[in-house]
Amino acid sequence: MSRARRLISLPSLALAAVATLAAGGASAQTTGSDGLSEMEKARAALPPDAAKVLFGEKAAPAPLEARSIGSYARGCLAGATALPVDGSAWQVMRLSRNRNWGHPALIAFLEHFAARGRAIGWPGLLVGDMSQPRGGPMLTGHASHQIGLDADIWFSPMPDRTLSADERETISAVSMVDMGRRELDRTKWTETRAKLVREAARDPAVARIFVNPPIKKALCDWAGSDRAWLAKVRPWYGHNYHFHVRIACPAGDASCADQDPPPSGDGCGADLAWWLGPEPWKPSEPEKPRPPMMLADLPEACRQVLLAK
Ligand SMILES: [Zn+2]
Numbered sequence: 513m514s515r516a517r518r519l520i521s522l523p524s525l526a527l528a529a530v531a532t533l534a535a536g537g538a539s540a541q542t543t544g545s546d547g548l549s550e551m552e553k554a555r556a557a558l559p560p561d562a563a564k565v566l567f568g569e570k571a572a573p574a575p576l577e578a579r580s581i582g583s584y585a586r587g588c589l590a591g592a593t594a595l596p597v598d599g600s601a602w603q604v605m606r607l608s609r610n611r612n613w614g615h616p617a618l619i620a621f622l623e624h625f626a627a628r629g630r631a632i633g634w635p636g637l638l639v640g641d642m643s644q645p646r647g648g649p650m651l652t653g654h655a656s657h658q659i660g661l662d663a664d665i666w667f668s669p670m671p672d673r674t675l676s677a678d679e680r681e682t683i684s685a686v687s688m689v690d691m692g693r694r695e696l697d698r699t700k701w702t703e704t705r706a707k708l709v710r711e712a713a714r715d716p717a718v719a720r721i722f723v724n725p726p727i728k729k730a731l732c733d734w735a736g737s738d739r740a741w742l743a744k745v746r747p748w749y750g751h752n753y754h755f756h757v758r759i760a761c762p763a764g765d766a767s768c769a770d771q772d773p774p775p776s777g778d779g780c781g782a783d784l785a786w787w788l789g790p791e792p793w794k795p796s797e798p799e800k801p802r803p804p805m806m807l808a809d810l811p812e813a814c815r816q817v818l819l820a821k
Pocket residue numbers: 654657662663664756
């Protein structure tokens with residue numbers, strides 16, 4: 513993507529959503545002084561037939577053959593599977609959000625990746641948002657995560673005990689970046705974290721990984737001569753408390769639209785320099801609020817996903 517195009521396409525919402533995205537999402541239980549939760553407020557501001565409202569209401573998956581339908585930021589998910597909240601080497605966080613759903617290919621990737629992580633010295637994954645039971649747009653956070661192929665993994669290691677449901681709501685993730693200086697926090701970052709991101713990037717199922725720009729810089733400086741995997745690791749807003757792993761469309765899933773592959777090369781040059789400079793962080797002109805995505809804006813098959821009983 514050219515810099516000009518990227519600037520134009522920067523969603524103004526992305527900046528507003530950074531705080532929410534940062535910790536893999538704030539708790540659904542967060543209530544303001546008016547007693548309404550973050551999600552209730554978001555819902556109240558939308559027409560009842562907005563896609564976020566319709567998909568946000570679904571508590572269970574569509575009992576259909578598993579399919580990722582559409583693209584990462586405009587689509588839905590049929591036949592989703594839940595990642596078990598406790599695994600051999602992972603625990604799911606923020607259970608009240610009910611966003612631990614994915615295409616079976618994502619579940620398989622996470623199970624494998626958690627085990628690989630342990631083999632390189634990472635005690636286990638804390639898994640943040642994946643997708644809603646039927647995918648689709650969400651009331652809070654994320655523009656993507658719509659087709660069951662995205663997962664947020666905390667940079668905090670899993671503790672050696674099972675967290676209570678309450679702890680999973682309230683424990684804060686730890687930022688790897690001094691966001692004021694836009695520099696890596698070297699008191700928090702470790703080589704094992706670098707190895708963990710590399711391990712994910714080397715998995716052939718993975719299409720992209722998003723991290724905050726100083727984290728990409730740290731990986732560029734650390735990588736040595738084997739640099740092919742760095743192409744998949746993309747600098748982006750947020751992603752200082754967690755990294756976001758996006759797997760490619762499962763083989764043979766004709767309804768799933770892959771993204772263009774990331775640019776070739778390690779991405780450690782001019783592109784990263786731009787991200788580390790002031791330009792991406794300048795306050796942008798307030799845009800006119802865009803009308804919310806409606807069911808008709810999603811692929812036609814998402815209507816059946818919504819209605820399936
Ligand atoms: Zn994410």
